[in-house]
Amino acid sequence: MRRLPALLAVLVASGCASGDSTTETVTVTTATTVTSTETTTVTAPAPSGSWAGLPQPLPADGTLPVDAFDGYAESVDEPWERSLMATVDEFVGRDASDGVDVSFQATSGPEGAGPASATLVLDGLLDDSIRARRYELTLSRRDDGTWRIDTASWAQRCREGRGHQDFSPEPCL
Numbered sequence: 362m363r364r365l366p367a368l369l370a371v372l373v374a375s376g377c378a379s380g381d382s383t384t385e386t387v388t389v390t391t392a393t394t395v396t397s398t399e400t401t402t403v404t405a406p407a408p409s410g411s412w413a414g415l416p417q418p419l420p421a422d423g424t425l426p427v428d429a430f431d432g433y434a435e436s437v438d439e440p441w442e443r444s445l446m447a448t449v450d451e452f453v454g455r456d457a458s459d460g461v462d463v464s465f466q467a468t469s470g471p472e473g474a475g476p477a478s479a480t481l482v483l484d485g486l487l488d489d490s491i492r493a494r495r496y497e498l499t500l501s502r503r504d505d506g507t508w509r510i511d512t513a514s515w516a517q518r519c520r521e522g523r524g525h526q527d528f529s530p531e532p533c534l
Contacts, residue, residue: 411433412430415454415515419530420530424513425513427512430452434448434508442508448500448508449465449467449479452496452498453496455483461485461486462483462484463484466480467480476501477499477500477502479497481498488520489520490519490520490534491517491518491520492519493517493528495517495518496513498510498512499512515530517533
């Protein structure tokens with residue numbers, strides 16, 4: 362299961378619970394050192410009622426489907442559902458071991474009510490063509506305080522010499 366550092370979850374929760382409209386920016390930089398090149402892969406079917414992750418390849422038009430994730434979120438009672446950042450991380454499938462520069466920005470209404478928007482940028486991806494990927498989401502609060510994703514999109518920035526330098530769902534070379 363993906364876990365966020367408790368401090369980040371508290372920062373985001375406190376930023377979304379103020380009395381005014383709030384913009385919260387959290388930047389997390391992580392480094393990963395590889396000490397072994399031996400990899401063991403175990404493939405097991407996902408348990409029923411679990412989130413299988415974003416479709417691969419990602420949709421060419423940049424629009425991400427959200428219904429399956431929202432159905433999954435409604436069927437579980439997990440701490441991440443009450444945190445805007447943790448909900449975005451769960452949807453995207455990001456965990457702290459990704460080894461990339463992470464930028465998260467979210468805006469929500471007074472006291473965390475009403476619609477919210479969130480942008481997650483993963484920069485420095487370990488890919489020879491794609492430098493960064495951006496996810497933009499709109500979310501709303503359910504009556505029980507959990508977050509529901511209303512819309513989601515993705516875009517990517519290519520490495521120099523490998524394609525476009527603006528965020529776009531267009532492929533990189």
